[in-house]
Amino acid sequence: MTLIYPLCWRIIKHEIRNGKVGWAFERPALFCNLTNLPTPNLKNLDIEAFFGTTKKDVVVELFRINGGQHGYYLANLLEKKYYYCGATEEDLQAKLRELGIDVFK
Numbered sequence: 167m168t169l170i171y172p173l174c175w176r177i178i179k180h181e182i183r184n185g186k187v188g189w190a191f192e193r194p195a196l197f198c199n200l201t202n203l204p205t206p207n208l209k210n211l212d213i214e215a216f217f218g219t220t221k222k223d224v225v226v227e228l229f230r231i232n233g234g235q236h237g238y239y240l241a242n243l244l245e246k247k248y249y250y251c252g253a254t255e256e257d258l259q260a261k262l263r264e265l266g267i268d269v270f271k
Contacts, residue, residue: 169259170197171267174217174244177258178228180236189225217243224248240265 169177177192193209214220227248228239238251238258251261259269 169262169269171262173213174242175267176213176224176241176243178224178239178241180228180234180239182236189221189228191221191224214243219243219246 171177171194173194179190179192181188181190183190194213214224224241224243227246228234228241228250231248232239232250235250237253238255238261240249240251240258240261242248249261249265251258262269
């Protein structure tokens with residue numbers, strides 16, 4: 167699945183992988199740069215630090231909103247808002263649409 171969304175949004179999946187429970191932060195790829203600013207190398211960019219937070223702080227907030235239930239979460243790092251989407255990719259897409267972010271497949 168390919169989604170197009172602003173960099174300040176992070177998609178995080180709470181899941182069991184290889185017998186361990188963990189939080190998987192999706193690594194975005196650059197689609198379009200509408201500014202004349204240099205394009206950052208997203209592979210090396212600490213996106214959370216860029217927005218003044220850490221992955222640990224984000225996980226704490228995500229755990230608070232839904233008790234760490236498995237599934238997809240969204241974090242708006244710019245506005246420090248956090249959302250539980252549901253267990254499936256369809257739930258994630260529905261939440262993105264609900265928040266006004268168009269989903270392109």
